[in-house]
Ligand SMILES: Nc1nc2c(ncn2[C@@H]2O[C@H](COP(=O)(O)OP(=O)(O)O)[C@@H](O)[C@H]2O)c(=O)[nH]1
């Protein structure tokens with residue numbers, strides 16, 4: 001049954017029953033419910049049908065609206081960003097597949113900073129508070145968010161986590177997103193910069209396989225370079241693939257284990273922090 | 278993927294708009310989906326079937342309009358439309374496209390009674 005007028009047509013947009021072409025006014029306005037009647041379509045086709053008396057006719061109308069599906073998240077993200085900018089806190093959203101080395105990079109960053117910058121960490125995982133405990137041991141203030149079945153953090157979760165924290169001004173907030181190269185890409189958390197981490201054990205084709213994630217990165221960190229001697233990972237090829245997605249993207253090749261190029265990472269951090277003003 | 282939560286969000290927006298317009302039935306829901314948005318149209322349609330249950334949109338059809346993405350080639354400077362993030366420039370073949378747009382995800386139109 002047609003959902004619009006209750007007549008026998010099975011689909012509201014079926015070829016014999018063009019409601020959209022019939023508004024406003026023409027299609028059914030001119031007859032009483034229950035009576036058998038005839039329509040002549042613009043192309044000359046004649047339709048005969050009737051409507052049950054219980055379903056009187058009202059013409060359908062079209063509402064033009066413009067509503068972004070993620071508007072709620074984006075508005076909350078903007079509020080988060082403003083709140084953190086006003087306390088001069090640099091916010092980074094760290095994203096990668098599980099096990100690429102996000103937590104290890106955070107730990108190494110904390111050791112290198114040696115308290116020069118107050119660091120707060122929001123840890124996102126589906127379960128456990130293991131990562132929050134790890135970074136607390138390394139000297140950061142940390143909150144764990146457990147997303148349960150959800151595959152990404154969103155701006156409202158960050159807002160709630162911020163309420164549990166006391167953020168001193170002039171610090172650094174690192175958000176470790178749920179390990180996933182797909183879903184977190186769509187959700188602005190209120191960060192200033194997005195850092196995507198890919199380890200050398202994942203292969204050079206990651207940017208081509210997950211272009212949406214790499215397209216939105218402000219910085220790509222290739223991690224675990226201490227393992228390069230054991231692999232046939234080609235850094236040049238990885239960079240080429242990343243630049244196919246984003247021709248001007250910045251790339252760093254680091255090892256949190258050996259400390260290789262961690263200075264470049266810290267320099268990037270400091271530059272971002274300075275350019276907050 | 279998060280198509281189900283998007284579909285639930287979409288139906289909530291539809292209900293808001295429908296109640297504001299004081300209508301009784303929603304027959305068509307039209308959204309605009311950027312070709313580069315991280316949403317799979319087929320999964321979203323399936324998720325919509327589940328999310329519309331017992332709402333004013335229970336019998337509504339979901340129409341997905343696709344919105345294109347634009348690119349400028351850093352190599353030859355020519356503009357083009359792209360449907361994939363991994364595309365080469367259609368004019369010079371360089372993998373040097375700076376892409377803009379194509380990621381929108383909007384409810385744009387309702388047909389209601
Ligand atoms: N060899 C090597 N292993 C690393 C490095 N960084 C992390 N790992 C290891 O990779 C595994 C996952 O690291 P973790 O930081 O927990 O990844 P996350 O899931 O992205 O937070 C752990 O066993 C780490 O010890 C690195 O730079 N070199």
Ligand SMILES: [Mg+2]
Pocket residue numbers: 102103104131176
């Ligand atoms: Mg971790």
Ligand SMILES: [Zn+2]
Pocket residue numbers: 350351352353354355366367368369370371
């Ligand atoms: Zn070109």
